[in-house]
Amino acid sequence: MEIYKKPIGWLRGEGDFASVVVSTRVRLARNLSNYPFITSVTPQQAKEIDNYLVDKVSKLQLNMPFTVYRLHEMDDVDRRVLFERHLISSEHLNSKLNRSVAITENERVSIMINEEDHIRLQSLESSFNPKVAFEATNCIDDILSEVVSYAYDSKYGYVTCCPTNIGTGLRVSVMMHLPAIVYTKQIEKVIQSLTRVSYTIRGFYGEGTSPLGNFFQVSNQTTLGRSEQDIIEELVKVIPEIVRFETTWREKLSKDQGKNLENTIWRAYGVLKSARSITSEEALELLSAIRLGVNMKLIESVPLQVVNELFIMVQPGHLQKIYGQQMKEGTRDITRADLIREKLNKF
Amino acid sequence: MMCQICNDYPATIHITEIINDNKTELHICAECGKQKGIIGKKITFSLGDLVSGIIEEKTNVKTDELQVKKCSFCKMTFEKMRKIAKLGCVHDIGVFGEWLEPFIEKIHGSSQHVGKTPKQINQEAKKDIELAKLKKELQEAVKKEDYESAARLRDKIKNFGQNK
Ligand SMILES: [Zn+2]
Ligand SMILES: [Zn+2]
Numbered sequence: 001m002e003i004y005k006k007p008i009g010w011l012r013g014e015g016d017f018a019s020v021v022v023s024t025r026v027r028l029a030r031n032l033s034n035y036p037f038i039t040s041v042t043p044q045q046a047k048e049i050d051n052y053l054v055d056k057v058s059k060l061q062l063n064m065p066f067t068v069y070r071l072h073e074m075d076d077v078d079r080r081v082l083f084e085r086h087l088i089s090s091e092h093l094n095s096k097l098n099r100s101v102a103i104t105e106n107e108r109v110s111i112m113i114n115e116e117d118h119i120r121l122q123s124l125e126s127s128f129n130p131k132v133a134f135e136a137t138n139c140i141d142d143i144l145s146e147v148v149s150y151a152y153d154s155k156y157g158y159v160t161c162c163p164t165n166i167g168t169g170l171r172v173s174v175m176m177h178l179p180a181i182v183y184t185k186q187i188e189k190v191i192q193s194l195t196r197v198s199y200t201i202r203g204f205y206g207e208g209t210s211p212l213g214n215f216f217q218v219s220n221q222t223t224l225g226r227s228e229q230d231i232i233e234e235l236v237k238v239i240p241e242i243v244r245f246e247t248t249w250r251e252k253l254s255k256d257q258g259k260n261l262e263n264t265i266w267r268a269y270g271v272l273k274s275a276r277s278i279t280s281e282e283a284l285e286l287l288s289a290i291r292l293g294v295n296m297k298l299i300e301s302v303p304l305q306v307v308n309e310l311f312i313m314v315q316p317g318h319l320q321k322i323y324g325q326q327m328k329e330g331t332r333d334i335t336r337a338d339l340i341r342e343k344l345n346k347f
Numbered sequence: 348m349m350c351q352i353c354n355d356y357p358a359t360i361h362i363t364e365i366i367n368d369n370k371t372e373l374h375i376c377a378e379c380g381k382q383k384g385i386i387g388k389k390i391t392f393s394l395g396d397l398v399s400g401i402i403e404e405k406t407n408v409k410t411d412e413l414q415v416k417k418c419s420f421c422k423m424t425f426e427k428m429r430k431i432a433k434l435g436c437v438h439d440i441g442v443f444g445e446w447l448e449p450f451i452e453k454i455h456g457s458s459q460h461v462g463k464t465p466k467q468i469n470q471e472a473k474k475d476i477e478l479a480k481l482k483k484e485l486q487e488a489v490k491k492e493d494y495e496s497a498a499r500l501r502d503k504i505k506n507f508g509q510n511k
Contacts (some may be wrong), residue, residue: 033437036421040435090378138463145465151437154476156451157460159437163451168462198456205357212348212357225457281349281357316355 001069001078004321008085008312009106013304015127017243019295022175022215022308023124025086026133028141029160029169030119031151037161038097038116046097046114053113056147057102062140066102066111071095077326080317086124091116109136117161117169119144128239130172130232138228157224167224170231174239175204179214179292180249181242187216190242198222199238205284212281213288213311218242250296265293273344277330278337283314287340301347310343350376418442459483478507 010023031037035049054068071079071092083093088101092115099114112120121144123136151159157167165171181187187209194201198221203211218239220231253261268289272278278286291307293299312318314336320327323335348358351374358374417424423435428443432450440447452458459479481504488497 031437036436037434039431039433040421040423094378141463142466145467147467149467150465152465153437153440153460155459155479156440157462158465159434159440161433163432163434163447164454166451167455167457167460170462203359205359222455222457224451224455224460227462279349280355284357 001074001081001321003085003103003107004081004318006107007305008309009108010124010126011305011308011312012126013308015125015129017240018127018304020176020178020243020246021128021239022177023086023126024129024133025122025124025173025175026130026137027120027122027171027173028137028158029117029165029171030121030141030144030158031160032118033149033151035118037151038114038118039161041097043097046099049118050098050100050114053119053148054100054102056144057111057113060140060143060147062143064104064106064109066104068100068102070098070100072098077317077320080315081321084312084315084317087122088112089115089120092120109140111140117165128174128243130174130235134170134172134228134232165223167222168226168228168231170223170228171219172232172235173217173219174235176216176218176239176242176246177214177288177291177295178216178242178246179288180253181246182210182214183253184249186245186249190245194218194238194242197238213284215288250292254296261296262298265289265296265298269293269299269344272340274341275337277333278340279333280314280316280336283336283340284311287311287314302344303347306343306347310340313339313343348374350374350379352376352379416442474507478504481507 035045057066058068079093082088087103087110092112097114102111109123121137121141123133125133153159158169160166160169181190191201199218200221201216201218204215204217205212268286272286287310294302294304294307316332319332319335350356350358356376359377360375360380414425418435418439420438421435423439448458461480461483464476481500485497485500488500
């Protein structure tokens with residue numbers, strides 16, 4: 001599987017609010033009406049569903065054809081690569097059932113088959129772009145709904161395995177980089193105000209108020225009682241508020257503690273450009289500092305996309321593919337440092 | 348902090364266990380959590396709590412009657428649904444509707460879909476959604492004291508019933 005070599009389109013670091021918003025993910029949860037849901041399915045039925053949906057998806061008339069990966073037939077490292085590239089979820093990665101994922105060439109759209117629901121349509125976009133991401137899944141959903149019979153109820157809408165997704169089955173998740181808000185200890189405030197308006201915010205690499213790398217995922221909590229457009233429109237009002245808050249504090253930080261901040265960022269850059277062994281925890285923290293430096297125009301030579309992609313490349317699946325071997329923990333830290341040095345010293 | 352089991356992914360689940368004054372902490376990633384069955388258990392547990400809370404609030408829900416119900420299509424029982432807080436198939440909506448409605452209402456603050464409909468769907472269902480949408484708009488118009496729109500919507504809703 002060669003997918004690990006490709007640049008990742010949705011990490012290109014262009015678009016609205018790219019300095020704060022890394023990416024926007026939209027997903028629609030769907031199920032078949034004529035089969036039990038994943039909670040109650042037998043392995044044989046799961047196999048049937050998988051074959052049936054792979055066939056239907058492969059035959060869809062689209063401008064952008066799908067490549068199908070049968071996860072149950074792949075080895076663990078290849079599956080991990082798909083997971084690290086956000087093309088499948090951890091639930092999908094670890095399932096024991098027959099399951100597949102269909103991915104478009106540019107990796108913007110993927111269809112998970114036999115995840116928690118029979119069908120999960122997902123779209124990823126660079127920076128803040130919920131409308132485009134929604135349209136990408138919405139049109140595939142329309143086409144698919146002509147050839148398969150969805151589990152649908154006039155009162156509850158699209159019936160999903162978990163009641164928290166019922167209705168539109170729509171979840172929009174925005175990945176945000178909020179180092180200044182975390183540093184100035186105001187994340188609690190942001191969490192509280194988002195929770196009040198029914199949004200979920202959680203750390204991307206770890207939970208709590210200072211997750212690794214200061215990445216957070218903001219998503220809508222409810223899926224029933226509002227239309228897809230309303231859910232997206234509201235997000236279009238909420239997310240820019242957080243972006244403004246983060247940007248204001250970045251400016252304030254650089255005014256009040258400029259030297260301190262510069263020191264942290266350049267030290268991180270120095271370590272990553274010369275370390276001979278680095279844990280994935282330390283790599284994430286230092287890359288986060290560099291990302292801030294690039295966005296604040298302190299580090300001008302390194303493109304944002306390179307930094308964004310390094311967050312993915314330093315993970316075990318990609319490392320093992322790039323260096324072509326199963327690696328033990330200690331060796332992995334060495335190759336991780338090698339990879340980061342190689343990528344950063346080009347600039 | 349990295350996962351204490353695999354050391355590959357950042358720990359996103361933090362578990363504190365206190366047995367006889369001995370506190371042990373475990374920090375693991377979502378994947379390992381799933382493999383060890385920790386995540387599944389935790390989520391089920393909290394949703395279960397929420398559910399029993401609702402049942403107590405809504406005393407008109409007769410759990411005795413629900414207790415014996417079973418979905419003939421997916422074999423879901425009330426017992427199991429309460430435990431895992433998940434649906435087994437599309438028919439469970441009808442079979443356990445009495446119990447599901449307050450549960451879903453509690454999660455979403457609503458129990459009526461107003462979003463899109465699949466292409467392959469019968470006309471009757473499409474009309475139901477259309478009607479629900481109009482009713483919601485009417486509610487909002489009344490709230491905003493926009494009586495002109497409210498009157499228009501009320502007439503539309505009336506006509507809707509006749510066409511049906
Ligand atoms: Zn782990
Ligand atoms: Zn059922």
